[in-house]
Amino acid sequence: MLDPIAATELTVSRPAPQPAGMNEPGIFKGCAEADGPLAAATKDATLAYLGKPHATSWARVADRAIAGRTTLGQAWAFAAPGAIRRHPNAAELIRAIRLAVARQLTAVNGSMRRAH
Numbered sequence: 001m002l003d004p005i006a007a008t009e010l011t012v013s014r015p016a017p018q019p020a021g022m023n024e025p026g027i028f029k030g031c032a033e034a035d036g037p038l039a040a041a042t043k044d045a046t047l048a049y050l051g052k053p054h055a056t057s058w059a060r061v062a063d064r065a066i067a068g069r070t071t072l073g074q075a076w077a078f079a080a081p082g083a084i085r086r087h088p089n090a091a092e093l094i095r096a097i098r099l100a101v102a103r104q105l106t107a108v109n110g111s112m113r114r115a116h
Contacts, residue, residue: 027094030101033065046072046097050090058087067100068107075100 027050031038042064049057062073070078072093077084079096088096 027097030105031066031097032068034069038066039064042066046093050093053087053089053093055087066097067104070100070104072096078103 028038028043028046033039033042042061045057045061045064046066049061062076063071066072066075075096076088076093079099080088080092083092
């Protein structure tokens with residue numbers, strides 16, 4: 001007969017690992033670089049851009065990774081393919097960030113399912 005305590009331990013499952021960046025607050029929830037957490041400099045530069053979006057500051061932040069290897073510029077290009085020749089306003093960039101994170105999480109979850 002199986003020990004009741006041992007049987008309980010067998011049925012307890014561990015929570016799935018949380019995707020990178022899910023502990024980030026606000027608009028950065030789910031954001032992470034390919035090799036770790038989102039850099040503070042990236043957050044600061046993005047927030048500064050969102051506070052006053054213009055072409056010069058867009059040139060400074062567009063190449064920063066926001067979701068894995070996806071940069072802000074790539075996120076914007078994916079979110080608004082026809083608008084690539086201009087810089088996004090704050091609401092557009094926030095939407096692009098959310099879409100990039102969703103795509104990243106979908107890719108991670110899909111690869112986790114295939115691995116198990």
